[in-house]
Amino acid sequence: KILILDFGSQVTQLIARRIREAHVFCEVHPCDVTDEWLRAYARDGSLKGIILSGSHASVYEDTTDKAPKAVFELGIPVLGICYGMQAMAHQLGGVVQGGHKREFGHADVQAHGHTRLLDGIQDYVSEGQSMLQVWMSHGDKVTELPHGFTLMASTPSCPIAGMADETRHFYGVQFHPEVTHTKRGAAILERFVLDICNTRPDWIMGDYITEAVAKIRAQVGTDEVILGLSGGVDSSVAAALIHRAIGDQLTCVFVDHGLLRLNEGDMVMDMFVGKLHAKVVRVDAEAQFLGHLAGVAEPEAKRKIIGREFVEVFKAEAAKLRADQSRHVEWLAQGTIYPDVIESGGGKGKKAVTIKSHHNVGGLPEQLGLKLLEPLRELFKDEVRELGVALGLPFHMVYRHPFPGPGLGVRILGEVKKEYADLLRRADAIFIEELRNFIDEESGKSWYDLTSQAFTVFLPVKSVGVMGDGRTYDYVVALRAVQTSDFMTADWAELPYALLKKVSGRIINEVRGINRVTYDVSSKPPATIEWE
Ligand code: XMP
Numbered sequence: 001k002i003l004i005l006d007f008g009s010q011v012t013q014l015i016a017r018r019i020r021e022a023h024v025f026c027e028v029h030p031c032d033v034t035d036e037w038l039r040a041y042a043r044d045g046s047l048k049g050i051i052l053s054g055s056h057a058s059v060y061e062d063t064t065d066k067a068p069k070a071v072f073e074l075g076i077p078v079l080g081i082c083y084g085m086q087a088m089a090h091q092l093g094g095v096v097q098g099g100h101k102r103e104f105g106h107a108d109v110q111a112h113g114h115t116r117l118l119d120g121i122q123d124y125v126s127e128g129q130s131m132l133q134v135w136m137s138h139g140d141k142v143t144e145l146p147h148g149f150t151l152m153a154s155t156p157s158c159p160i161a162g163m164a165d166e167t168r169h170f171y172g173v174q175f176h177p178e179v180t181h182t183k184r185g186a187a188i189l190e191r192f193v194l195d196i197c198n199t200r201p202d203w204i205m206g207d208y209i210t211e212a213v214a215k216i217r218a219q220v221g222t223d224e225v226i227l228g229l230s231g232g233v234d235s236s237v238a239a240a241l242i243h244r245a246i247g248d249q250l251t252c253v254f255v256d257h258g259l260l261r262l263n264e265g266d267m268v269m270d271m272f273v274g275k276l277h278a279k280v281v282r283v284d285a286e287a288q289f290l291g292h293l294a295g296v297a298e299p300e301a302k303r304k305i306i307g308r309e310f311v312e313v314f315k316a317e318a319a320k321l322r323a324d325q326s327r328h329v330e331w332l333a334q335g336t337i338y339p340d341v342i343e344s345g346g347g348k349g350k351k352a353v354t355i356k357s358h359h360n361v362g363g364l365p366e367q368l369g370l371k372l373l374e375p376l377r378e379l380f381k382d383e384v385r386e387l388g389v390a391l392g393l394p395f396h397m398v399y400r401h402p403f404p405g406p407g408l409g410v411r412i413l414g415e416v417k418k419e420y421a422d423l424l425r426r427a428d429a430i431f432i433e434e435l436r437n438f439i440d441e442e443s444g445k446s447w448y449d450l451t452s453q454a455f456t457v458f459l460p461v462k463s464v465g466v467m468g469d470g471r472t473y474d475y476v477v478a479l480r481a482v483q484t485s486d487f488m489t490a491d492w493a494e495l496p497y498a499l500l501k502k503v504s505g506r507i508i509n510e511v512r513g514i515n516r517v518t519y520d521v522s523s524k525p526p527a528t529i530e531w532e
Contacts, residue, residue, distance in 0.1 A: 001046050002026040002193050005033070007055035007065055007083050013338050014178040015051055015081065015189070017380055022190045023201035025211075026051075028378065035070040042074050049077040049197030052084025054137070054176065066091055077169035077196045079117075082138055085172030089163065092170075094146035102139045107161075109134050109153045109175060115164045116196055117171045118152060121184050134175035134182040136161075141174065169196055205383075205390040209244065212375055216245035220331055225373055226318055227333035228310075229254045229280060230405065231268040233398055234335030234376060237388040241375050242333050243278045244391060250333070251279045253317045255310055258286025259407035259421060262429040271397065285313050289409075290418055297414040299532035306406040311364060318368055332370035336377055337384055401453045402487070410532040412458045419513075420458050420475075427477050427507045427514055428456035434506065435481070438499045447481075451493045454481035456507075457520070457531045465508075465515035474515035479503065482529055490524040 002019055006012045006028050019026040031052070033041075041047060050071050055064070067087050071078055080088035086096045111118045111130040122130035132153070142160040145151065153162030153173065161174040171192065177185035193199050225242060229235050229252040242250045252272060256265045265282065272278045292305050322329045365372050376384055388398035404410055411428075412420045432455075435448040443450065457478045465472040479500070484490035504517035520527075 002049050002051060002197060002199065003038075003041065003047055004028045004051045004053060005031040005067060005071070005084075007031045007053050007087070009054035009056065009083065011176060011178055012053040013378055013380075015053060016378060017383065018178050018186050018189045019051075019193055020203070020208075020383070021186065022193055023203045024193045024199045025203040025207065026193075031065045031067060033068060035068045038068050038070040038074070042070075042076070047074070047076060048199045049079070049193060050074075051192075052078065052080040052087055054082035054084060056083075072168075072170070075168075077192070078171070079192050079196075080170075080172040081178070082174060082176060083140075085163065085174055086138075086140055086142055088170065088172050089142040089144075089146050089149075092146035092149075094142055094149070094163075095144035096140050097143045098140040103136045103157055104138075105136065106181065107134055107136045107155050107158070107175065108132070109155050109161050111153050111162070112151045115150075115152045115162075115171070116166060117164060117173075117188065117191055118162070121187050121191065123183055132175075132182070132184055134177075134185070135179045136175050138174060142172070171196075205386050208387060209241065209390060212241055213245040216242055216373070216375055220246060220249065220373065223249070223328045223330040224321070225250045225331040225333050226321060226329055226370070227252050227335075228314055229268065229272065231260070231264055232335070232403060233381075233388065233400060234337055234384060236268075236271075236335075236393060236397060237384050237391065238333055238335035238374075238376055239272065239278065240276060240388065240391040240393055242373070243272075243276055248279055251281060251321060251329075253314055254280050254282045255313050256282060256284050256286060257289040257306065257310065257407060257409075258418065259289065259306070259409045259416070261403070261408070261432075262425040267397075271394070276392075281317055283313055283317060285309070286418075288313070290416065290421075293409065293416045295415060299410060302409050302416065302532070303406050306409050310405075311367075314364070315368065318370070330371055331373045332365050332368060333373040333375070335384075336374040338376075338378055338380055341377055399449075401448075401451070401455075404530060408458075410530050411455060412460070413531055414460050420460065423475060423511060423513050424456060424458040424477065426511045427458075427517075430506045430510065431456050431479055431503050434499060434503045438496070438502070440496075447493075447495060447499060450483070451481045451495075452484045452487070452490065453529060454479075454493070456480070463516045467515070472515045474513055476516040476518065477507065477514055478518045478520050478531070480520045480529070480531070482524070484524075484529075487529065488524075490529055492521050492523055495519070 004015050004026055016026050016028050052067055090096045109132045123133045124131050141158050145163055148165045149163045152164040155161050158174055163172045177188040227239050229239050239252050254268055272280045289309050292309055296302055385398045408421050408424055409416055435454055436446050438447045459476040461476055462473050463476050481493040481495055482490040483493050507517050
């Protein structure tokens with residue numbers, strides 16, 4: 001295995017991710033672990049290499065973190081990245097100077113000589129030298145190599161951009177090989193873990209499950225855990241994983257707020273109770289939610305009500321479970337994933353208490369007096385999906401478009417009414433079904449897979465139409481489909497006219513009460529993806 005010591009950089013988990021992609025097992029621990037801990041960790045011989053991450057700090061401030069001395073005494077390879085390289089240089093007798101202008105962005109690094117780490121890895125050759133296109137982000141820099149090291153790489157503004165001690169297998173790079181802007185970064189990390197550390201690329205998601213299961217069991221012991229299951233990817237995968245670990249010690253609470261998609265509640269129950277045999281309490285809270293939403297048209301007010309009622313319902317269910325003294329309900333599980341941790345500013349050592357914005361609630365674990373169990377905290381979205389499939393969740397569930405916590409509540413413009421929700425659910429189901437059925441010939445993919453998010457919006461206005469011999473005066477819906485990689489910006493999808501025609505024809509014919517379908521051709525920004 002590989003140990004990553006985290007000095008608090010926002011991209012530390014990306015190092016872990018790249019190593020998992022190379023099919024090698026790794027663990028991230030805070031940089032302030034003790035020498036004793038590290039020696040014990042390495043004792044069985046399975047530790048093959050250590051990576052020191054970047055940080056926002058400067059090594060020359062006394063208060064900042066150093067690597068445990070044992071890192072350099074175990075006789076195993078070490079790679080320092082950015083701050084990690086500076087810490088290595090500083091601790092091994094080199095010089096690091098601060099106060100330089102911050103260098104941030106793309107840089108072209110020249111490799112010096114043949115080192116095992118960089119040999120044969122290059123983007124292009126300039127004047128006979130191997131060049132790498134990398135991503136830099138640092139203020140301080142190493143200005144004098146520690147004893148035993150040779151220069152491995154440089155840039156005009158950073159003369160020591162890489163250093164190597166090939167005898168001890170210590171390497172340092174000032175740039176960030178873990179980010180994709182460093183084009184050959186993955187190759188460099190692979191070279192380190194596979195060739196220099198001599199690990200075997202035999203780790204797979206199935207192993208992750210075994211390890212995660214053992215960790216969850218050790219963490220909760222004989223206690224019981226409750227989890228808010230929404231049917232979304234993250235909470236579903238968390239539920240499946242925790243259920244795999246502790247079976248009936250897990251109780252899922254599935255709050256049906258009446259703003260879910262067509263048949264969604266039944267599908268969730270089918271999957272978790274029918275197939276996984278998990279304990280799920282389904283709370284039918286439609287009347288409660290719609291009651292509180294009656295007469296409220298303002299989007300943020302609607303969100304607040306939905307978030308608040310969610311907490312109320314969840315608390316009441318938790319209280320019922322905890323009333324049974326014999327059950328020791330001590331944990332609240334959440335499907336927090338790594339991007340949520342970063343967003344909430346949680347880094348090294350800080351226990352970032354993240355409530356998924358999903359439910360738009362804060363402070364739930366404190367209010368309930370429960371400890372948090374977050375088994376997906378280190379994973380990125382696509383890894384969570386892969387894990388879900390490995391846990392046996394159906395592909396179509398795991399690769400679903402995102403669905404907002406407030407559900408149809410933000411897709412019915414203005415006041416929410418059951419009548420509107422029922423019409424919208426049916427129209428939306430038709431749109432999604434046709435997107436899944438319509439295959440793009442060029443790519444062989446369905447338009448559902450070619451779009452990042454697609455849904456129907458209910459407009460509470462009426463327009464005139466004709467049907468048979470009669471005049472109709474019915475509601476309007478808008479179809480929305482976007483393509484995006486990060487949901488921060490998005491383009492409206494250029495759906496084929498034939499697909500739009502099919503969808504609009506079906507909605508108008510099959511959903512009595514809707515007589516007009518429009519297509520939203522606004523990009524984000526300036527529009528948002530949702531309409532509210
Ligand atoms: P916008 O509309 O802001 O949406 O462009 C960006 C992404 O966030 C989702 N979204 C939400 N998710 N609770 C959520 O859990 C919310 O209140 C919420 N509002 C928007 C939206 O579906 C899109 O994927």
